[in-house]
Amino acid sequence: MSTKAKETPAAKGNGAASTATSSSGVESVLRRHAEDQFAAELAALQEVDDKQRPPKWKLSPWAVATYVLGGKAGGMEITAKYIGKRRLIEVAIATLATDRALLLLGVPGTAKSWLSEHLAAAISGDSTQVVQGTAGTAEEQIRYGWNYALLLSKGPSREAMVSSPLMKAMATGTIARIEELTRIPADVQDSLITILSEKSLPIPELGEEVQAAKGFNVIATANNRDKGVNELSSALKRRFNTVILPVPDTADEEITIVQQRVKSLGKALEIPAELTGLDEIRRVVTIFRELRNGQTEDGKSKLKQSTGTLSTAEAISVMNNGLALAAHFGDGSIKASDIASGLVGAVIKDPVQDRVVWQEYLETVVKERDGWKDLYRACRETL
Template sequence: MPASAQPKTAVPQPSEGATAEGATALRPHAEQAFAGELAALAAQDDRPRPARWRLSPWAVATYLLGGTLPDGTVITPKYVGPRRIVEVAVTTLATDRALLLLGVPGTAKTWVSEHLAAAVSGDSTLLVQGTAGTPEEAIRYGWNYARLLAHGPSRDALVPSPVMRAMAEGMTARVEELTRIPADVQDTLITILSEKTLPIPELGEEVQAVRGFNLIATANDRDRGVNDLSSALRRRFNTVVLPLPESAEAEVDIVTRRVEQLGRSLDLPAAPDGMVEIRRVVTVFRELRDG
């Protein structure tokens, strides 16, 4: 069984409306793989939408949790878990409050983050991947040094970060593994989230976030090598804790669907005794988590 089939609480299913580009990609983005479902939801969605949202909060929640539309279109569940968690996450984004998805590894934080961004903004690629070496420029902005040396500081020499682009375009930015980023770099987000502005002192300018901008971060506090969030930064987020599956049967069902989807994407033959191995792996992971 591949390592990537580790138990998670998300259930990805390919969409019939996936784009040609997404169909050839080894791992298409959510807005590519589920383009058909997103389009069907947009066509049926007559509810009010926040500024620059592609779907209403109701449609975003339906996209994550699954359901059947009035025209008979089946929306596959992207997250299997308490409905209340998805509702709180969507409501947080609709009220311009930044969202922090917190949980141990295997709770589908990244998966939920990606699908929320895809449903809200139609683009899940404005991503900052947090590591111990993530610099401040990854969150704020960098410079094209050839242009900087030739012409000095200017807008043409500035290289916007994904967060800066999201602010200017009213999109949803994502920061993965926030607690792996050094604490001084984490705090770069404080001004962005509280003042909704990003100063550019070299140019004597600033970028003000337009309506529709928001940020989704993921983090866990169980692994080694994590950096605690400052109280000032944590207050800027609404934190939603993603739980592990409630029962072994629920986890087996989730992993079975994930393995089937991975097998189809890699053109692997079906394993006749796969369920036995899945139950064994799920049992091992649950026993390890329980100590």
């Protein structure tokens, strides 16, 4: 199928990646960038935003918080992108308005990357300046690299240089994102120190430097379960203000998050089924919270804990998988049998230890809980 690029209002103004559509006008990209997907909301906030904006920011800090947490912009409803404590978001936004970088820290599945993307989209109108941290991340991905064909033919020059996302963000005064900072080797991490402290990037090969334009800052994310993998040096830690993102406080809060994301993803994936109620979501979230916390929700029974994280993100995955099963192999209505296999796969990460945990939980909790017999039978059949 042939495709053509269709530019969204957000993309026109800031050079963000365009949205691909098919010749029939149907979007062909699986996942749009936040600034494209929520372009109408960002535009509505810009219309009514009369508060002071830091240099180069598309929105004021107040409007950024409204975009992230939800609210009203004139006659438009702004959807909540993050459900949690408002003060945490305010601290994160205020940090980015200073010369300190922001480190979002938390267990897997606490929406660190999701929040990072939306903050960058609201502040800079571009969330695409990203360095993905891995054990193989090299210093060139933080600083700059070279087009070796041009380097050999013309020698060191700006033309032969390949700018990193951080270098581009410095030059344009926008937000750069670093995902999974603690997965990056320690010596590569330390290449950030000069960038964050001096707001400049030396280019010794050319005898030059790139100085950060106003508006530049960095949002990094890190998984606190990676503690001890590649610890940040004390010098680098001082360059960040750390905001710890917790798991949702209440079951209702977590259910709302799962419901919203499942609805959004189901629409994007064009799954021909919809959640008509919250019963299955509530059961998945309850199971995850109980095994995560090591006790039943009423606090009356202690439970063995799974080795997995059992995060909100994994609950979303279980529900999406169940929705697809119901749509393509069922009657379109999600049932216990549709979520059972996803539950087993999410809980049993260690085939020995977690299997014992899961079997005990099924027999002592699920089997005895009113209205859960169908889920008990479905889960037993998958073991």
